[in-house]
Amino acid sequence: MRFTSEQRLDDGVLEREFTLGEIPGTLWTPRSTPAPLILMAHNNGLPKAEPRLAARARYTAARGYAVAAIDAAGCGGRPRSAAGERARADLRRAMRAGEPVDEIFESFIAPLVHDAVPEWRTTLDALLELPGIGGPVGYSGWTALGIRLSVVEPRVAAAGFFAGGYVPRAQRAEARQVTIPLLFLLQWDDEGNPRQRALELFDAFGSVEKTLHANLGGHTGTPSFELEDGCRFFDRHLK
Amino acid sequence: MRFTSEQRLDDGVLEREFTLGEIPGTLWTPRSTPAPLILMAHNNGLPKAEPRLAARARYTAARGYAVAAIDAAGCGGRPRSAAGERARADLRRAMRAGEPVDEIFESFIAPLVHDAVPEWRTTLDALLELPGIGGPVGYSGWTALGIRLSVVEPRVAAAGFFAGGYVPRAQRAEARQVTIPLLFLLQWDDEGNPRQRALELFDAFGSVEKTLHANLGGHTGTPSFELEDGCRFFDRHLK
Numbered sequence: 220m221r222f223t224s225e226q227r228l229d230d231g232v233l234e235r236e237f238t239l240g241e242i243p244g245t246l247w248t249p250r251s252t253p254a255p256l257i258l259m260a261h262n263n264g265l266p267k268a269e270p271r272l273a274a275r276a277r278y279t280a281a282r283g284y285a286v287a288a289i290d291a292a293g294c295g296g297r298p299r300s301a302a303g304e305r306a307r308a309d310l311r312r313a314m315r316a317g318e319p320v321d322e323i324f325e326s327f328i329a330p331l332v333h334d335a336v337p338e339w340r341t342t343l344d345a346l347l348e349l350p351g352i353g354g355p356v357g358y359s360g361w362t363a364l365g366i367r368l369s370v371v372e373p374r375v376a377a378a379g380f381f382a383g384g385y386v387p388r389a390q391r392a393e394a395r396q397v398t399i400p401l402l403f404l405l406q407w408d409d410e411g412n413p414r415q416r417a418l419e420l421f422d423a424f425g426s427v428e429k430t431l432h433a434n435l436g437g438h439t440g441t442p443s444f445e446l447e448d449g450c451r452f453f454d455r456h457l458k
Numbered sequence: 459m460r461f462t463s464e465q466r467l468d469d470g471v472l473e474r475e476f477t478l479g480e481i482p483g484t485l486w487t488p489r490s491t492p493a494p495l496i497l498m499a500h501n502n503g504l505p506k507a508e509p510r511l512a513a514r515a516r517y518t519a520a521r522g523y524a525v526a527a528i529d530a531a532g533c534g535g536r537p538r539s540a541a542g543e544r545a546r547a548d549l550r551r552a553m554r555a556g557e558p559v560d561e562i563f564e565s566f567i568a569p570l571v572h573d574a575v576p577e578w579r580t581t582l583d584a585l586l587e588l589p590g591i592g593g594p595v596g597y598s599g600w601t602a603l604g605i606r607l608s609v610v611e612p613r614v615a616a617a618g619f620f621a622g623g624y625v626p627r628a629q630r631a632e633a634r635q636v637t638i639p640l641l642f643l644l645q646w647d648d649e650g651n652p653r654q655r656a657l658e659l660f661d662a663f664g665s666v667e668k669t670l671h672a673n674l675g676g677h678t679g680t681p682s683f684e685l686e687d688g689c690r691f692f693d694r695h696l697k
Contacts, residue, residue, distance in 0.1 A: 418657070421672070422646070428681070429674040435665070442667070444694065448687070455683065
């Protein structure tokens, strides 16, 4: 892991860019260490630099967590496969035409999740070697990736999932194997993500402690108080 | 309003029993006043002295609220109508036989709500005359009563409803007239209260700010952290 830049933010959080082989990442750390680690990913492989994710990471770090985000293979600014590019073009065309989009999502999100998991695990190995970062580990954001990681990665001890993203059939099928404490965040009127499917997924998780927070509004309308609720959830399980 | 007893609890909360005409009530007040007022009622007219309600009231008062509960007409220890007694006997028989219970609930919960509303409003008038109790006013608990109160009582500024109780048709129909900020608390596997009906009710509320918290488990299994979440909701709207 090689740090390529750093800046100290107003709230004392240190924001550092790093590379780990081909993987670009960002690590936010609080003034006070050692801090528990939270892996933070955006649904559907959106960039780690996306302002909503960065704001969430900074807030969480200011609350006493080390937060890391990467652009995994095919995600964010990383090169996309030719098949992935074709699927995204198909998706735009189908959405304009009002046609079903599930199979198109399946065709490119399933490989994204598959390829992302080993890179997040490699990153986790490297992060836990750093001074000032301790366990246990939390996960926040991209539901499909989080389901897969929770199933294969015993170091992830609690997770907050955001319901607004396509969840491939394989991850829907393994949701009942997720047994860690969960906070599942749903926007009640999320335009592209059927509410009923999200409720069925919440029902399917195998966790004994699972909580659903649903708020009125569309995909990007999550109220700001959910940021604090998310941190309080992690406080209960990681601190 | 006449206070009939008082005791100072360990956390500094003052717990006082009162009567207001025929209405028996309990008022919990924090050390620091003036405090915003929260009216707290149990679904289906359960007694104000029920330990889960009393524990919730004490916790909330220790967090800086004046909290009041009454046994309205036909509720708690108050005399029941002959029709109400018959309905409860019918209900027990129907439940044992596995028969439908909606019409039986309708027959005695609808009158309970109807009769309770004016008594809660009379109590609210009297409470707001007391020194150390200020507005705005919150409401917590019994969903059906809370819907009716929120529609007719402009002084109620925010409400937390617990989904575990029968909501008469009249209140389901007027749910869209509820426009104050809401926190709706649902137990995902509440034995006697169909989940789908609760989700439809959440959908129907007219409030622009409404949040659903759903947790795994049965009717009485609400996790203790929801107590703090409820207070934080009121902190945002009443303080």
